[in-house]
Amino acid sequence: MFQLHPRLAQDTFRLGDWPLCRLLLMNDVRFPWLILVPRQKQVSEISELAARQQQLLMTEIMAAERVLRTAVPVDKINIGALGNIVPQLHVHIVARQHNDAAWPAPVWGHGAAIPYNKTQRQRIMPKLQQAIDRITW
């Protein structure tokens, strides 16, 4: 059975399940930052997925980007599959702005996350949820 890695569970809010992946929001108010986690057991690399799942993952990454573009301002999208620290396969889709806290550096390993406060969370969650509701499979 699929179980979200405890570190991912701790660092994120759950947004929902798509055909292949669980969709998460990183709890870091510095960057609108989604994470896709294929609901598979013990997969660390995209190459371990079946070819059909790899293609579906690309489709879901593009859908996550559309969610971000609908919900928040975006100057550039950053996409990454690293997994050097958390071994469970997960893909980052990050909305970058030219004046964000790390620009133009990558967000990974850049300072410490600043968790959303209640007001900030109540502002972004409905926007993301509305954008997610527009995605059809």
Next chain:
Amino acid sequence: MFQLHPRLAQDTFRLGDWPLCRLLLMNDVRFPWLILVPRQKQVSEISELAARQQQLLMTEIMAAERVLRTAVPVDKINIGALGNIVPQLHVHIVARQHNDAAWPAPVWGHGAAIPYNKTQRQRIMPKLQQAIDRITW
């Protein structure tokens, strides 16, 4: 007509052309590091490619990973599409090792590249080329 961004041309060696992308080797001996550049005009985001090209890009990313796994030791593959500095769409596929110069941090923005010397280049290029020759489309 497709033209490789001068910064990418300067920082890499050309390995060949695949159906969608030009395949490059980053000139940084610290990490075996491939770059795929779709041979398209003025594309900055994967989402700007047609859906069929997005799927082909995923296929070529997986092929680049196979090339690395055939040619060099790999503990983890890191994949990233950032483009915060070089606006031409390009995807990084990096072979990471637990004892490499940046582990477990991302390679992007980590110190300065160390160019291959002639001996090092003559060692890795045939290995990569042989691995590339095994890929069929």
